[in-house]
Amino acid sequence: MSTEIDATAQFQALVADPRHRRDDSTAMVEQYYALVGDVYRESWGPSQHMACYGPGQSREEATEAHEKDLADRAGITADSYVLDLCSGVGGPACTIAAHTGARVTGVDLVADRVREAQDNARKRGLEGRVSFRVADATALPFDDSVFTAAYSFEALCHVPDKHRAHREVARVLRSGGVWTGYDWMRAAGPQADEVAETICRTHGLAALATLDELRQGLAAAGFTDIHVSDGRDLGDWAPNWDLLEKLTAELPPRDQLPPVLRMMTDGARAACAGARSGDFFIGYWHARRTQEEP
Template identity: 45%
Template sequence: MTETTEAALERYRQLAAAGDSARSGHYRDLVTSYYDLVTDLYLEGWGASHHFAPLKPGDSHVDALAARQKFLADRAGLRPGMKVLDVGSGVGGPALNIAGLSGAHVTGLDLTPGRVERARTRARDLGLQERTTFVEGDAMDMPFEDASFDVVYAFEAICHTADKDRAHAEVARVLKPGGLSIGYEWLAGDGLTTGEVRRLVEPVCRYYALPHLATPGGLAAQLRRAGFTGIVVGDAEATGDLASTWDYLDELAALGEQLDDSPVRKFMVQGARALTRAAREGAFLIEFWEARKPGAPSA
């Protein structure tokens, strides 16, 4: 018998509320069930690029996301002939935009089968199937050969992994010598008290299918343990001021409260409120990182 939306949401809630060890142990079910529930509403309210970006005066939300993607592509030096991996590629928004503007070939890797299929469909619709490939797979056990990519990037996706050390080690493995790991990550603030984590960070984890959140210091240590050098975590220009973005998210939440009484929409509104509260109190951060695999790049 097909599971109802209400039953699927309740099952997700129970799993998400079980604590970080249970979320980590069942991360695949946690993440795939979450995105099965919310992807349609993400597409409706946020578009095909499921990440955040600073909103500058006069810019639309779509403009801001595109600018974030172009910044990353430019910072990584993407160009025709390069092989690039997008970790947690979702429905393909950033991968397709970056492939289109840079000329590089982008492979998208995502854990959720339905999102991979949507990305493939969008690639065909946009005529970008020759420049992109979308693969179902786990960031902690990537289905790629060693030294397959010149650049690996992620837009706020490695936070969904249960073992972030393992995910960054996999990134290092599939990068060519001299290759670049770069992206944006959801993090908890360094130095939070147990009470602050419980009050502010734990709700974000429950609402957004996060086994747990690393901190900026933790991310830098993960990159070091994976063997990267030239590590940067946090860059004011790259990260930008997200205060206006949290205002925009609150506006969307207020609109969502007025639209209907869909249980999934209510759930997403509650999640948005938890996220903006944690961000404004400094318990939740989005930070830029980059790091390079040692070795000379191939000619």
């Protein structure tokens, strides 16, 4: 317990200052997932993102349908070679490879999560088509123009220089390739500033972008046919917040929780309140690499 208290305190000291979240983001992300990885695994399984729900869907059904829907919108097929940026423990890459027959390579900053992703792919018999490696989204270890499509689920919020990540994706995509995904995002304005700050501190996020900033980042990286939107334009996200609220309500009182769970509960409550008020939302983008050089 004292180790957990020390590790949580160390993490919270780091994230308290937005400059550290920007300048020490690798340490921040590594510390965050060392703290929350077990809870994430037990609560969410191998796909650790929210989902757009269809009527009557369970979380598992909605998550799988949401991942397949992204693959279909991106035009991913058995001939595709796909990059999963910030692939976590591999759930989305496995679902998309199984659904489309594509080859998928995931990159993630955290070595333990890459190992877990490899195990998950092996368990699903997908190790021939799905692979993972440790890499930073802003410095990809690939030659230019190798992938036919790229996607990311809810991870760019961890990355301080999102424009650089978009440029890296543009570099490794072939002309015509689609870059698409979802991210934790914020509305503009002072109320949203406060909401975003609490969400970033409790989730180890560098910063939440607005839809305008996302559009600018994609355009600056040379993408065309850019579409960005609030995910709520695509369907129903409320069940994510309903579920989080239910899970946090079932826990013991806050002062009886171990420090990690207390931080996660604070984070979940901030995310739910921000989502209900509209200051925080899951954003969506879809863009195409059409130029020879980004």
